[in-house]
Amino acid sequence: MSNPTRADALLAGLPREGRGRLKVFLGAAPGVGKTFAMLQAAHAQQRQGLQVVAGVVETHGRAETEALLGGLTQQPLLRREYRGVMLEEMDLDGLLKAAPALVLVDELAHTNAPGSRHVKRWQDVQELLAAGIDVYTTVNVQHLESLNDKVRDITGVQVRETLPDWVLQEAFELVLIDLPPRELLERLREGKVYVPEQARAAIEAYFSQTNLTALRELAMQTAAAQVDADLASGYRQRGQEAPALRGRLLVGIDGDEQAERLVRHACRVAQRRHLPWSVVHVDNGRLRDETARHRLQAAQQLAERLGGEVVLLRAGEVARTLIQHAAERRASLVLVGQSRDLLRRRLVGAGVAARLLRESHGLEINVLDRDAQPPAARTAAKRVWVWRHYVLALVATLLAAGLAWAVSSVLALPNISLVFLAAVLLVAVRSSLGPALACAALSFLTYDFLFIPPNFSFAIQREEDVLTLVFFLLMAALTGNLAARQRRQLQALRETQAETRQLLDLSRRLTVATDRQAVFSAAGQHMDGWQGVQVCLLERSADGLLQVASGGSPAFTDNERAAAEWAWQHGQAAGFGSDTLPHGRWWWWPLAVEEQPLALLGIRPRDGEPLSDPRRRLLMALAQPLAQALARARLGEQLEAARLHGETEQLRSALLASVSHDLRTPLTSMRGSIDSLLALGDAIPPDDRRELLEGTRNEAERLDRYIQNLLDMTRLGHGTLKLARDWVAPADIVGSALNRLRVVLAPLRVHTEVPPELPLLFVHAALIEQALINVLENAARFSPANGRLQLQVSVHDEQLCLAVADEGPGIPQDEREKIFDMFYTAARGDRGGQGTGLGLAICQGMIGAHGGRILVDDGIDGHGTCITLCLPLPTQPVTESEAP
Template identity: 35%
Template sequence: MARGELRIYLGAAPGVGKTYTMLEEAHRRAGRGTDVVVALVETHGREHTAAMVGDLEIVPRRTVTYRGARFTEMDVDAVLARRPEVAVVDELAHTNVPGCRNDKRWQDVRDLLDAGISVLTTVNVQHLESLNDVVARITGVGQRETVPDAVVRTAEQVELVDMTPEALRRRMAHGNIYRPEKVDAALGNYFRTGNLTALRELALLWLAEQVEDQLDRYRSDHDIDATWETRERVVVALTGGPEGDTLIRRAARIADRTKGADLLAVHVTRNDGLAGADPAQLARQRLLVESLGGSYHQVAGTDIPAAVLEFARGVNATQIVLGASRRGRIAQLFTAGVGVTTIARSGTIDVHLVTHEHAGRGRRRGPIPPALSRSRRLAGILTVLLGLPLLTALLKTGPSLSLTNDILLFLAAVVGVALIGGLWPALLAAIGGSLLLNWYFTPPVGRFTIAEAQNLLALAIFVVVAVAVSWVVDTAARRTRQAAQAGADAQTLATVAGSVLRGQRPLAALLDRLRETFALDSVTLVDDGTVVAGVGQPVCGRPADADIAVRVDAHLTMLIKGPTRPASDRRILEAFAAQAAVALRQERLATEAAAARPLAEANKLRTALLAAVSHDLRTPLASAKAAIAGLRSTEVQFDEDDRGELLATADESLDRLDRLVANLLDMSRLQAGALGVAVVELGAEEVVPRALDDLGPPSRTVIVHVPDDLPALHADPGLLERVLVNLLANALRYSPAGHPPMITGSSHGDSVELRVIDHGAGIPSDRWDEVFLPFQRLGDRDNHTGVGLGLALSRGLTEAMGGTLTPEETPGGGLTMVLALPTSAAG
């Protein structure tokens, strides 16, 4: 059975028209004869959206009872039994009520797709898992419902339903999205122009990335190597030389000319891994690339132009930045060089050949270390000085051989010398052997002349073969030594990396491991003369006080005290220094992040406070003002009943405003530690009735079981009354009809527990701590009801009186808040 196709309508914010557009597509498909059903559509009271459903077949929803409340969800089993060609499923980001087939709606959609049913669905950008935290920082509103990005990426089609912020705000103002009483708060908070612009850009960028992935898959499936200039991508090729910084900055400026362009740096290493660039230089250049917003890549290859072009075509690059050759003029006469070769092969990719101060100066290479040890080279020279005369004497005194045999014997001697002493002793043997052959064995004997041309050719071949063999043997020995050194370096770096990753402080672990590996006295990292980290004997921070000073960049230097290290260890020390710089940067970033976290939390609190105040204080104030304005109006005559109702509305609104302001002030006093607490003895049977009176008429639905013989409490009467009012108001809000909340009292040792019990939907135990955070409204279907300070303030006031406030699960469903206060005996 073929899997169904998924089509997603992506929007930047609620109200842009995702559901409407999805239903339009459903009608188009139905008009073409496709079997289409509406599995679930959320109209949210929008008339135009509801009318758009039209005559489409609707699969009835499933009713689920959970903790005394009734909810409706999509009936997946009914849709599967109906087996339409296309199912319309609105709001992909949704958590189903416990008891449904799946926990998440996107899992329901997956089941439909697996059954061969195509699905049309909708999702907003703030519900994408990868962007959820970004949207929360922009808007100040967190979204609990998320969809994994991988689910959305599996869609065959993702269509952006777009609308300008101004048009969306007009729709909001006309009442086409939210109910009129919510419009002002929405326009002043989530639907601000800046928020909508940012969300729109996020949606466009996210969709652009998905389009880019689809394009890459298409090019790969169709074996397309040519560059398609759909997006600027600038590749800068790095050799690890000193010109790298200039090239990176030049490439970054080229990329900055086009908004959204990508910067990629690539370094080509040799396939054999034995020779390469300075690792410290590459590490520094990698940091520079990443600081400019680019990415660093490393590929292997022997043909550098081919490797660079292959990488560039693989990432669909449009431009390549290369440095002018550092080779001298003589070297450039023999080979064209990487830059010229790359330009010749680049095809449609633009190549920038950037000059720099090191161009044409030649590659400064250090002296090539000998392949063999000094003792072996001396042994080779000694073999030449003793072996060649001995071989000559044996050939002169022994049986007479042909010149060809004599040459072969001398050639064997040269090979033996090469194996023992390397290149230079072998060259000495080749020269000496050719002279001895000429003097003793080539006619005319006893003279450095050659009578026959074939003898001249034989001696010439002898010299060429001897030199070639000597060179091959020496190169093999050098490669063997390089391989051993590279293996040792890799093992050392791997060991250090492991210890650093396992450590709590990477920088200290790295320096300590370096000191142990090379048996050093101390290793110190200095930033502009100031010691930032070190292990072992302290160093004052001056390079003169150290045995080895490794410069990391313009500011950082690693100072080393200890035994003198061979020159071959310099590269690995520089690699350690570069990694130490990275570790230092990470530690500093972590420190800055830790310092910024309280500021971010404070900013989040301020944002939430402003959002809450802008709506929750404005609503009762507007109601009171409207009621008083009506009473003062001379254009309308009210009877006594109407005047009484207006006065009651104004009184209730002002009471609500007073409670909100009091909660906000108390919360600020709690956070500032300036809340005054006057603890006295009082009875629970005294304070509970006052709290019920403060609640107003709804208090009649609260069941009270507080015994009169409870021990006296040690609490502040006003604060305790405030706590009980908040807890009871919260319980009344979430209690279903026919199941009123209850307050009970009991004594336990030196404390009295007052329990406020409701039988609502409850809150999962793993989220109990969240209900005590300011401005949280967990479980509210109406996200604009209440400031969300009640429980946070209640816990703070309770703890200020020396008590505790903890949640428990109500047997049979619901939430119980346990208020425990010390008795007068305990106080």
């Protein structure tokens, strides 16, 4: 055995993380001692220090059982009134809140009172297990869904309370509580199971020795199957060869009376042979009445409850399609039921079982005989005939007869039959096989009555005419069957195309959706066009509440919200039409990827009827790409957040590296000057002392400019920079900036050109002055010693331009657009070497806030750089001298 197989077996043998263990006490019938054995095992666990709580235990008035129950903590039962009767049920929420180590739950197959969260008690147990709570429970073998028909055959009683077999198969431990039938009957007669009146009726109706023996055998077979499965798992965990799964079991069903019986039989065969199994229905387009459709849906739902896979195929040939599907799924066994209506089936081809036996190669074919018992009482339902199609057959025959009579003088007798064949084909194409055969029969009689001598009589004189009529009927039936089959296939293709179109349309919409909101919008647009249902999508808000993401804002009741919360937490369907909180109007399906819910799909049928199985399967198929799109959108959001985080970290590193250098330089200079003044004191000559103090002041001003740049950049980045505009002369801004930078500009030859008649600017003067200071300081830093620096102010195209040109190394053409980015430093330009890289970025922000722009060009005589600040000129204010 391969190591991966052994590893899988070992992992399967371990309890799932965070999930409790289930121990089932199985009996053949009531009274064998299941509850008593469960209470004894619970006391043993309590003596070992385990916290044990009795969730619900039915003692049925037995003194020994009540004595054992008295020594355990009991969770109070909930009381609900239903139709004037007070019912008591297990308090599931109370148990979940208390969270004991072990809970005792009697009668696993019990049906809860209306209004409970779950329809069945075994669903309550599943929720307890999911919460990490161990459960001891009891059940009788007649409640297993796969044995329901067998129990009915044995006892003559249809058991209504059932549970899926997979619940027992997932049990960590199964204990068979056995009691010989004779002893059980003695207990019944002594009143230890029921009160004497009930015991007498039970013995006469159900608890006969023969019935109890048969039920005991079923219980032993169930326990033996569980033991076999555990033994096989143990072999696999040891790395040894175990009974391997061979292929797959396929069971073909139709909408007849034995569909559910076939499913149950297939489940039992699959358990005995350790085979995965699938229920396959081949839709060949044949019209079915409402009863047949309900039977088919019931059988498919039963298969899902029993743990089987449901497959729907559309094709014309049932047997051939089953064989092809068996080959695709590598199935080794095909199970079908015995065909009914043999005469009709053989007219159009052999039965499905016969064709499977004849055409399959290497497949084991099992045919289940029809139930010999009389069918259970059911409501008399007449077959619904599509009368319009048969009226069409009658009208087509009459029209064909009239046309044939009109051309009978021109055409020979054999050719007249072609007119009737055309009518049969028309009916077959427009309706189905039944009306086509009816048209063929009517055409046969009309052709004989009107055209075969003697006319107007069904008598036939010539033998060759008999053969002609027989061939005519045969050709009419064959052509009608062929045309009807093609029509059914066309309908099946149209339905498949419609489903494929739905998936393709949704996938196309989701492909262009880049975020969660776009995904919700695309899904909402796709589903808004559905008729007969209302659709909505729910998501978790930031505070953890479910909110509508798409589909309007429908009003939900408390039950509907509870169903939605339960579906989100447990990853299973809930609400209307399900077994969990079914009393609302919405059906909820979680959209999950890797068991992580991302959203909830809600469907509300407008007619108040539960969703059909085909519609539900289509919704589940659509939910998969929708969930994947939501997962992709979430991944995109996470990647974007990671990218932003990376850029933020990079920006922070650049800021720290740049600021630490530029703040450290003036601080170091200031500290050196102050240390010299403190150390030498009066020993320093006055001129040197003054020089040190002026240097300290200059470095302090330089440090102040750096800090001001940082504050301005912060205000620009957060949008908190406020413009206090006022009218100001450009010459005043230029003069103030040059005065503040007189020390920085002292080593340079500065030439200014400020015309005397310049229009006023309506700006925040301090910001424009700071922008001009940053440009001047940038030019001074990279100008050579005794180099030229020009400052020109001019007016062009209703803009005032302040141009600062230097003789520095210049900025390459391909980098001129980047120099206004924060922390960008040109390799050979004005931004190279030193500086925080914030000066020009702040300039652009300040000038841009005023609606202006910054231009970069060549400097003096084609050398260096020229940076021009362009500000818009508004309409000039009216002065007092100009006022009338």
